[in-house]
Amino acid sequence: MLVLKRLLFEAGIRQEDFATRCGMSRTGMGNVLNHRCPTAPSTRRRIDDEVRRTPAIMDVMRGMDIEMRSIWEMAEDEFFSARLRSKLTLAPPVVPGDPTEIEPIHEEEEMLTMKARRQFSLVATPFRNDVREAKDIYLSEDHLFIREMMLDAARRQGFVAVHGGVGSGKSTIRKAVVHELQSEGIRIVYPVIMDKSRITPASLVDAIIMDLTTEETPKRSLEAKTRQALRLLTNRASSGAKQALIIEEAHMLTKAAYKSLKQIYELENGYQRLIGIVLIGQTELKNILDENMHPEIREVIRRVEMAEIEGLGKDVRKYLEHKFGRIGKQVKDILSDDAYKAIGDMMMISDGRNVTSKAYPLKINNLMVRAMNAAADLGEPMVTADVIMNL
Template sequence: MSTFKELLDEQSISQTWIAKKLGFSPATINKIVKYGDYPKKNAAQLKQQIIELLVTKGFNQDQILTAMDAVQLNSENDQASDVERTATPTDQKEQLMLLRKQTLTPAAKKQFMLFKNIFTEDIRNAAELYNNSDINYVRESMWQAAKGNTSFIAVVGQSGSGKTTLREELHDRIERENEPVIIIEPYVLATEDSDTKGKTLKSLHIAEAILSALAPSTNAKRSPEARFRQIHNLLKESSRAGQHHLLIIEEAHSLPIPTLKHLKRFIELKNGFTPLMSIILIGQDELKIKLAENNPEVREVVQRCEIVTLEPFTQTALVEYLQHRCNTAGRNLSDFIDESGIDAICAKLTRNVGRNNQSESLLYPLAVGNLITGALNVAAELGEKVVTGDLVKEV
């Protein structure tokens, strides 16, 4: 805590009170109190106004100046340290910065009457799932694969874009609609794309997952040839019983190239003309790179695999998403954030990069949830009723 803030707290003087008296935003006063960061215009005049206001509340002028100078000195030292740490060349400036996991403070929970964080909590049922045209396209693509109408898709999206949520919704939908689908999910807890980093997921492991899903009490044949024949026969028997089979591989960006190539052979397993299996790969943008058209190693896979991308929110979709999260909790979005706050979130998580000014956006559920949580904490600290654009910039 800064010396200046400690001084104000001793006399129970709030930053919000100072802001209202001087006609400035609480965020501006917070920057001055915490970091000695004054607006470029009329900084000396504002500093004098703060001093005069605090003198009327019984503060000693020398005491105020000492506290202000200490804050400014600490801030300058911190900036110097930052310059030293970033002296080596780096490309971090070219990337949008993401927040760590944010947790609501007790003060924020109390002020906004939130007993759970509606902006970051996992959804509990299908009604809580936000749907727009982009998300619905991905969702329906996964559903068609589950029903066997599509054989091979790759769902690609940034971290926190909602891929896992859609996979969970697919599980739930299959159960709700009693669709005759057997889901096969190999465990990928320690998989990497090379054995030097972790353990690679191989075709034999996928075969073991199929055997475990279809006939858990059956022992696998020892030789690979016999084992794959055993798997094919089990799939045929299950298909004759009216079942379709869906192989879902999470973290598919960690799949080695040989395994990606072998997946073609799994989707070619048939009983006559009837396909026995569909495949959904779920991964981050690196998966799209591995499945690029100019990669000759996976050309057979590329020609058969449809890539479906989870796009970031537009500003309109962002507002709809946040309203939906609030509505599912019986609240209004205006209880938490105003229009300037929404604009600031879009600005903070979007920017143009490169020579062609291509838009780079991280307006995904997880990033948005963390940012708005941090802003709610700042609002509670300053005693603000809702999050504004100035408060979002403070996070």
Template sequence: MMTLKALLAQCNLVQAHVARELGISAGTFADIVNHDKWPVKNHSDLKNKLGDLLMHAGATTQQIVCALSPAPTTDVNTAKKQKAQATTLEPFETTFKNVPKTTRHANDALTLKESTDMLLRKQTITQAARKSFNLFRDPFLDDVNEAADVYLSNDIRYVRESMWAVAKHGGMLAVVGESGAGKTTLRRDLIDRIARENANVIVVEPYVLAMEENDMKGKTLKSANIADAIIHAINPLINVKRSSEARFRQLHKLLIDSNRSGNKHLLIIEEAHCLPTATLKHLKRFFELEDGFKKLLGIVLVGQPELRLKLSEKNAEVREVVQRCEIAELSPLDNQLADYLDFKLRRVGSELDKVFDKGAVDAIRAKLTFNQSASRGLRGEGHQVSLLYPLAVANLVSAAINSAVEIGAPLVSADIVKEI
């Protein structure tokens, strides 16, 4: 039977790094590895976290279960304890034995992001800090109130214009980005732009409150719900037909009549990564509703990176949707970080060099960039994972500004950022 120590070596996992990932001391983890002595508190959670870590490093479920199972003993009392401990592995084995390895590694970046918790929880600049830096309002709090407040890098501008093109000319677009990347801001900007430019576009937004990808977790968004939303957006006073066939005939006729009156129609679905596969497949049928050569409905899906996985070309169930859907991804700010911070500060009457010294921006970039392998205790080179999205940047910068004022520093320096 493979020991835990041998499995760690096989997976190229460094014990000190694994201990840090588990949130325990190196000594405690050494007791686990060498003597099978587990902490009494959170024993089950710790085993499952370690199992998850080993799984991501390439170990099989069978190897993990064997390595984390206590060694056999002839002592009756010890045997009873071991039997109780062994049951803690059952949830892990049940949960992960059917998870494809490719899916686990595709979600590595998300797991990393969750483990760092975007480095900081929600932060706001204190009143004392705003006074000290002459910031009459927080540049990151309720900061987008008009189109001029939307920061546009080349990448963001491409996504913005792609959304506008679907609203004006039809098509199907999936906007993908991490939490805090600015997806909701672009959706709000699109709706504001439609009103601002007096475009004859009827926007349909089905309610996605409590929406989940299966009915065990919550309420799924079905094609019937989408049909109801479209009907009520075009004619709020109409009585919706009860039978499915009659309802969809009613929907098609309303779209045709509205289109012939000069209107275009745009369906926007937020949290689209929670859409069940069946609903994704049905979107093709909505997209193909037409009047002669005219498509009647443009579709914009907005979701987190799981949406890209669902729309993979390897997913045979939704291949007809994938062939018709463009994916536009919101990238991290990375090289635009200094420009982004200067833009946000200028919107509140300040400038970058009035708040940060020359090395601070590079320190922010380094703080929010991780090496995938190093973060998991793997030896060798890994790939870089960037969390330089507006929400994470705002949290880190706000905390750094507050810290600078607390210690009496005139500007936010690299050292202050490193200490956050």
């Protein structure tokens, strides 16, 4: 099949609608798209002109770095690298999301040895499967500030992007935010396509429809499903209900998806916006939403509030007290007082100009596991500064 056919799918445009715009029959367009049948130069020009006049297709092409001449290539041709071919693979169906369950992949967690567990009398481990209910969540002052920004965006139909390194606590904050919003009756729209680079304008609208109602299924064309989503959002807003769109791994989104988010954000009922948007991503999200680096999506960037998760900072002791307290242990029986400064020193990172702390929860967890394992191997009764600095 032609690349053009896949572009139509990604843009949410029906083949028969596109054929009509080009002055062709449905059968004739099907032959062109499926088999690259000989096409008269005049017909090809009409199709090219219609593609250029269709913003949804052009957005998808820009997001995938596809040139105009490439729409006439067969999708199976060697012209397409593995990267482009994976992006053009038909997106999986969107299913209603549960933002309390889906977890992005993190770096591998380290495990306590049996020797360490025996030495410190740990029947349970403090760092694995550690968030099962709201009271298990620990939020530092920085995390609490970020949480309030996310809650405000959801409650007041704002647009915020939160970024931080792996293990910085993004998913933990998301769980706290979702728990709070759901307790207030705010509906969460949560796209669950695993590969966020395959989110399209159409799939975003699908997610809104599927998470707002179980009584309707998304229409076929992008125009029809957009009207359907707008109607559902307007009806909810008129009844006083609120909703928020939350997307994790947002650094993987295409430019076309970002532009669609801007359009979704600007949906209104009178003076009232209809949905808040919260993006969560790795540190790359900061660069993606930098107007100097990506001026082509400046109309999106200028509407987004940015927030960076800086880590636990001075709350490391409270964090560890919380973690060990969950399993009935006191951290003072495991860490000496001088260990905390050593932990802080180990978390300092220099880029040659600035020194910053990366005291992220996952990094603290892994450091503690390594230190407790080392203390057990050395026969040390507690984790001390010397144990930590010699890891």
